[in-house]
Amino acid sequence: MRIAVLAEALIDFKATGPLEFRGFPGGSPLYVGVACARLEQPTGFVGQLSTDLFGEVLLEHLKSNGLNTGFVVCSSAPTTLGFVDDSSGQPQYAFLRNGAADTLYYPSPLPGLPDSLCFLHFGSISLLEDPTRTSIEQIVQQNRARVTVVFDPNVRPSLIADRTDYLERFKFWVSLSQVVKLSEEDAAWLYPDSSLKDVSNTLLEFGALVVIVTRGMKGAELYLNSGKRLEVSSPQVKVVDTVGAGDTFTAGLMVSLLEQGFQQAQDWAKLELETWKKALEFACQAAALNCTRAGCDPPTRAELNEVLK
Template sequence: MILCAGESLIDMVPAEGAFRPLAGGAVYNTTVALGRLGESVAYFWPISRDVFGEMLLQPLVEAGVDLDLCPRSDRLTTLALVSLSDGEARYSFYDEGSAGRMLTPGDIPDLPAGIEAIFAGGISLVPDPCGAAIEALIDRNHARLPVMVDPNIRPFFITDSDAYRARLGRILPQADIVKLSGDDLEWLYPGLDPAAAAREVLKTGPGIVLQTGGAAGARAHWSGETVSAPAIRTAVADTIGAGDTFNAGVLASLRRQGVLSKQRLATISAEEIRNALTLGAQAAAITVSRAGANPPWAHEMPGA
């Protein structure tokens, strides 16, 4: 079972002069996508008892996600006001004192024996105490479990860039796989082209750095030659949840190929990486073809 740890929130999406509430959050979207793809997945993040918390629970339950590790909270759900510009999503967050924000390192449970990998990232890495909590989860478990991290950097959410860079400097070297968009790489290494920036991240310790670029497709930087996979052409409704769904496709593929373990990731082949990038691109293409973060179900995937 893959454990996804990180934020869930409500995206307030523009709709006919008002806002429509939709379940979202980077790690939440990846969790739902994994479940819809038919993968065994668990979620760890506090979920509010407010009406928005109930909205968040429904897609998780429908996707078959294991919620045994999810504490319920009387604090409010994080809200993200979404604005769209040429299909690209931009966010403003209402997060102070929220259910997820107040997760502490002391809330991190011992992981059940069935957990075989960890996925984490998103804005949950930025503020404390929740950022320290996710960092503690990775620190305690990365030596025995493979870890994938997508920081999904939102500069306008970061109030202390030095502290956040320091946190990423501790977390990313502990990861087996790091996924970074072009915007992420520009923030981490201003002035470097994305491929050079991705290689700088690789030097810090991860086994694989995935570089994504929307229509430009995805690349994997690792110990071998760079592996590439093209984006799948489709009519784009918006990009909400695209990278999150890509992450789910990558993890699903790695698991199906039998390489989602510390030992096998150390000996992974270029073809196995290419397969993972391709499934990620296929899943993301379906998500961008429809409004909001609406990942595909297994029967909607090519070849199903």
């Protein structure tokens, strides 16, 4: 296992009409994990699933996409249900998650992740409630010296009760991470009066080594703590659905870095700007393919290879 994702999996119900929804396996970390596995990197999901009928669907989805489920624990608590409507062009979300299994993840002892691990990914709504938040923080702290930690806040304002408290915690999560990936919308909510450059510099000051801002069909911007900056454009495709695009981007980034020889956190000093350029272009292409299909449906390696010829 070279990539691990923490610790959120839920059922997304996508609007198909007024008060009409169709369910899909969801959750930002789950999306990232599935995208990594489809791109043929050994990936595992670390977290808690429900034993209810939705939890069974999620576990089967992980297994059928080739993820390692050896670090999954199960609970009789219900599965989180999310509802998304992107008819306006940008997804709008609502959640039912009080007392849900993914919010009650508190393993004792903490899982011993394998020595082969290179990337540890965390973020999204799994950080909004204890005990799962504390468990994730502890797992990240336990492993951050030997792996590269990738953090995506995936901000969901409707679920954040106290903005000031969230921003303080956000600083801590950034400080635990070598790579912070956020969307343009995330940046605007976090620091509404700041440019993307200023937001990125703030996160670098918090301790991140790399900040990447995704901008939808405009591509992505990368900021390094060395002061270097890079911008890439996104392939232009006919967009069917944007759900999971950012998660597929994150997966593509990690997979590309691994394929270019990146192995350990100590390799950061060796990375050239051209390496980052290739990784960003690969990630943008993967995300663009995801957008050509309904729901989060990341490309397989064969599908991505076909368009990269």
